Amino acid sequence: MNAVPLWLIVVIKSAIVLFVVITTFAYSMLFERKVMAWMQLRPGPNRVGPWGLLQPAADAAKMLFKEDLTPKTADPVIYRLAPFIALFAAMGTFAIIPFSESPAGVWSVGDVNAGILFVFALTSIGVYGISLAGWASGSKFPLLGSVRATAQMISYELSMTMSVVGVLILAGTTSLVGIVHAQYRLWFFIPQLVGFGIYLITAVAETNRAPFDLVEAETELVGGFHTEYSGLRFGLFFIAEYMNMITVSCIATLLFLGGWNAPFGLTFIPGIVWFLIKGGLFLFFYIWLRATLPRFRYDRLMAFGWKVLLPVATLNLMATAAVIAAVR
Amino acid sequence: MTPYGPVAIYLVVALLAAALFCFVPGLLARRKPNPAKEEAYECGVEPTSDVSGRLPVHFYLIAMLFVVFDVEAASFFPWAVQMRALGLYGLLEMVAFVVVLAIGYVYIWRRGGLEWR
Numbered sequence A: 001m002n003a004v005p006l007w008l009i010v011v012i013k014s015a016i017v018l019f020v021v022i023t024t025f026a027y028s029m030l031f032e033r034k035v036m037a038w039m040q041l042r043p044g045p046n047r048v049g050p051w052g053l054l055q056p057a058a059d060a061a062k063m064l065f066k067e068d069l070t071p072k073t074a075d076p077v078i079y080r081l082a083p084f085i086a087l088f089a090a091m092g093t094f095a096i097i098p099f100s101e102s103p104a105g106v107w108s109v110g111d112v113n114a115g116i117l118f119v120f121a122l123t124s125i126g127v128y129g130i131s132l133a134g135w136a137s138g139s140k141f142p143l144l145g146s147v148r149a150t151a152q153m154i155s156y157e158l159s160m161t162m163s164v165v166g167v168l169i170l171a172g173t174t175s176l177v178g179i180v181h182a183q184y185r186l187w188f189f190i191p192q193l194v195g196f197g198i199y200l201i202t203a204v205a206e207t208n209r210a211p212f213d214l215v216e217a218e219t220e221l222v223g224g225f226h227t228e229y230s231g232l233r234f235g236l237f238f239i240a241e242y243m244n245m246i247t248v249s250c251i252a253t254l255l256f257l258g259g260w261n262a263p264f265g266l267t268f269i270p271g272i273v274w275f276l277i278k279g280g281l282f283l284f285f286y287i288w289l290r291a292t293l294p295r296f297r298y299d300r301l302m303a304f305g306w307k308v309l310l311p312v313a314t315l316n317l318m319a320t321a322a323v324i325a326a327v328r
Numbered sequence B: 001m002t003p004y005g006p007v008a009i010y011l012v013v014a015l016l017a018a019a020l021f022c023f024v025p026g027l028l029a030r031r032k033p034n035p036a037k038e039e040a041y042e043c044g045v046e047p048t049s050d051v052s053g054r055l056p057v058h059f060y061l062i063a064m065l066f067v068v069f070d071v072e073a074a075s076f077f078p079w080a081v082q083m084r085a086l087g088l089y090g091l092l093e094m095v096a097f098v099v100v101l102a103i104g105y106v107y108i109w110r111r112g113g114l115e116w117r
Helices: A006-039 A055-064 A074-095 A117-134 A141-170 A177-182 A193-206 A233-254 A272-290 A300-328 B002-021 B057-080 B083-111
Strands: none
Touching: A006 A055, A006 A074, A006 A177, A006 A233, A006 A272, A006 B002, A055 A233, A055 A272, A055 B083, A074 A117, A074 A141, A074 A233, A074 B002, A117 A177, A117 A233, A141 A177, A141 A193, A141 A233, A141 A300, A141 B057, A177 A233, A193 A233, A193 A272, A233 B002, A300 B057, A300 B083
């Protein structure tokens, strides 16, 4: 057999990961609509295909053929570039997310020892997509939405970083695989219960989901930063948002719920199944929140982030460090 | 290949995929231009004024505070990874650092930098 060049293998791996992630996105959207429907006692999408299973394909086809409008006040280049940035940043994080592990190696495209830093770096780039989209639209509501979004995302990013540092102290590494290995005996959500809570809250705010979806608060901002977008360009922001949801679910699973480690010694079930179950639980939790809680008011949102989450996260971090220093 | 090689290749593939999604479907979409469609959306009425460049100054303040505290957060990472090796020494160093920041934080709070009016 001819030796396949190494780069080609990586390209194929990357394409497979992207395909899986995009499919997961499509079905997480259907999942959301179905779960919301059940919580509101209605059937949800059930016309396209059995049980609505072809709904994502129908949505994609519709978006593809919609007219793509650009307002004449918009900055045409940045207006077109913004969804591209958002989508690229959302897809990029999956380069290093390990899904499972087998004796042959870790199931990820790349395994770098600065794993969690890489994820934070790329999600920060995603903020550019949103803020540029609002700015370049040349319209009032998108501008307001994007300025709000930027302030909200950078505020909550601080607390999110702090909550993750607690895990890093326990694990002694920033590599995602290393963090999962460090949880072989004890999943970190037990010693880092406060950090886990803060991560859950900030993750919802970072992905601009209800109850923190001030960014696209229909009642006051029309559609927020994507008001002017139509057709597939609008769809790309949607893809980016759901992919970010999947990313933070994966990261929460890896950092706090032991990644692919099996609970109660149920090791005969493969690690990837556990990973998917745990990630799916987070997705369900997101949807549950959206169906349950009303939207925050903007001043309360910012006050909560700066006056509650940030000090609590810092104290939690110092307490963790103190315990580690004491028992060393 | 270094650990970052596959990541770089993945990012190129992701870049191409994102470009494919962003720039190709525009060719499929139907086009029926019309002056009304090109107006900025303002709940159905014609835009009453241009977008002004003025925003509440508080957003800039938040951005500046973010820079301060994010640098703090960035300095936590190497310290956190080495915490077990540094022990009590590392803890005291970081307590001193956080106390200095906390003084600034309390000052911001007292001066109303975290309020929205």
